[in-house]
Amino acid sequence: MNHDDRIKELLKQALPPVESGAEPERNLWPAVLRRLDEDTTLQRRTASFFVPWFDWALLGGLAVFAVSFPAMIPVFLYYL
Amino acid sequence: MPDGASLELGTVPETVLQRFRQGDLDAFETLFREHQRPVYGWILRMVRNTAAAEDLTVETFWRIHRARDRFQPEYPFAPWARRIATRVALDWLRAQRPEVELTAEMAGTLPSKSAGNPGIAAEIREKTALAFSRLPASLRAAAILAVVEEQPHKEVAAALGITVGAVKLRVFRALRLLRKDLEKQGITP
Numbered sequence: 001m002n003h004d005d006r007i008k009e010l011l012k013q014a015l016p017p018v019e020s021g022a023e024p025e026r027n028l029w030p031a032v033l034r035r036l037d038e039d040t041t042l043q044r045r046t047a048s049f050f051v052p053w054f055d056w057a058l059l060g061g062l063a064v065f066a067v068s069f070p071a072m073i074p075v076f077l078y079y080l
Numbered sequence: 081m082p083d084g085a086s087l088e089l090g091t092v093p094e095t096v097l098q099r100f101r102q103g104d105l106d107a108f109e110t111l112f113r114e115h116q117r118p119v120y121g122w123i124l125r126m127v128r129n130t131a132a133a134e135d136l137t138v139e140t141f142w143r144i145h146r147a148r149d150r151f152q153p154e155y156p157f158a159p160w161a162r163r164i165a166t167r168v169a170l171d172w173l174r175a176q177r178p179e180v181e182l183t184a185e186m187a188g189t190l191p192s193k194s195a196g197n198p199g200i201a202a203e204i205r206e207k208t209a210l211a212f213s214r215l216p217a218s219l220r221a222a223a224i225l226a227v228v229e230e231q232p233h234k235e236v237a238a239a240l241g242i243t244v245g246a247v248k249l250r251v252f253r254a255l256r257l258l259r260k261d262l263e264k265q266g267i268t269p
Contacts, residue, residue: 007255008227014208015228018125023117024134032112035142
């Protein structure tokens with residue numbers, strides 16, 4: 001028996017092979033359904049809070065404009 | 081040698097696979113019922129912890145459902161599911177600390193084939209298991225599947241998404257590092 005065979009044998013003794021046909025102790029389907037539900041709920045929440053980037057850019061531009069030229073705010077509001 | 085056929089996943093009609101891809105929950109449940117046992121068994125072989133294997137099986141099927149658009153019904157479902165299960169198990173192995181990882185194994189809670197050779201002292205077995213748990217997760221996965229579980233290299237390679245040569249290399253490196261670690265602890269295999 002060479003070095004590799006001995007170390008393999010030692011490894012098999014330390015970590016015995018798992019028996020074939022091992023089954024989960026509980027029904028996992030409800031847990032899978034819960035996980036899918038959580039995912040769907042999260043997606044809905046994310047979608048409801050989602051604002052396109054160009055809306056944020058426009059808002060940011062307006063804020064910068066308002067800070068840079070505060071005197072223009074009444075004029076801007078007048079033309080709205 | 082473990083029964084390789086027992087790891088073979090069953091087959092389901094192609095219509096079920098088509099419906100699964102379109103998001104049909106009944107089709108997904110059919111696939112789950114058909115494949116949960118082999119997927120669980122594969123994960124258990126890798127993580128060697130029954131509670132974690134159950135949670136990771138749930139995680140695997142959740143990922144399978146999320147990735148259904150990428151599934152190609154003309155190809156078999158089982159190897160695809162096994163690849164995803166392998167990735168999930170590897171992520172778990174990477175996140176574990178060695179001393180945590182061995183608790184289930186040391187407590188003897190795993191449904192193993194043999195209780196171990198009484199000729200090899202329990203202390204040596206524990207040190208070997210601990211040294212093994214210190215190896216990188218990718219090497220451990222290859223070694224446990226190919227050496228301990230005696231799965232064909234081709235199947236291990238497909239599950240890990242690497243070549244057969246790479247599996248052999250990982251096994252070689254795992255055994256070499258394990259031997260070095262044991263030698264440092266005064267155990268000469």
